[in-house]
Amino acid sequence: MDSLFVAVSCLLLGVLLRRLGRLPEGADRVVAGVVIQLSAPAVGFLAARSMPLSAEMLLPASMAWVVFAGAFAFFGLAQRVFKLSRETFGCLMLTAGISNAIFIGLPMIEAFFGHELTYVAFLCDSPGTSLVLALPGVLLATQLSPLANAHTTGGLAARVWHSLRRVLAFPPFQALLLGLALRGVALPDWLLAGVRHIGMTLVPLSLFAVGLGLSLRLGKGSGRPLALGLAYKLGLAPLLMLAVAAFCFGNTGPVAQVTVFEAAMPPMVLGAILATENGLDPKLASLLVSVGTPLSFLTLPLWRWILSLL
Known part of the structure; x- marks a missing residue:
């Protein structure tokens, strides 16, 4: 409960400071950078040293692919029924079709399931x-x-390769690999304790950064796609993942529950950035993150209760 209190307080504090103008423009990106470069790698390193290595790990690794495939079917149908533009469809796919596994997922898993299961978030994120x-x-x-002038094969290949390089250079991913490489190495207690203390900054800083970046401005015509995006991301996506875990993997244990919980996370910030950079309904992308994040603080406890009944 203390982790949940810290998470909610830091989110609201970030929103409040943004409204009061107490911090300079772009402060949310600076704080987010600290989380990515410092806090998350520390948690990832420790998680890699302690997480079990088994076939069960394939379940969280598949979560994002299952949710994205489900989004393609759901938003593809919605596009035909409601005559959504291709830009809106793309925005929904990139934002509501991908979970915020690190910034929201990590602190929420720690708050609702405990620190010992945070490694599942990295398995949901990296692969x-x-x-x-x-x-x-x-x-x-x-x-x-x-915004693209031409969709040539060379240009597309270059962008994909650039994105893969960013994945390989992602500090939490590198820390996860380092932790795996050093699993059998006995490290000094003072070193592990120091890394653990650094990792404790993850919950307050990540939610503070999210709060600083929230902006609730509903534009004309955004209501229906916003409702569709949030209905899928906060409700249908975790329901789909629960069905996959139960019927395809035959698993409803703690790892499966955390995986479903990760599928219930709000829309992904990086996905919204990618949509915005490509001119795919930027206003909707911002709304999906800004509305979905605080709304998830109501839906996530509900999902935790549902999962506790399994």
């Missing part, structure tokens, strides 16, 4: 959300972007 964003995400953005 999952990061690669989904880098491969099908970039391909989709390139094909649907109204």
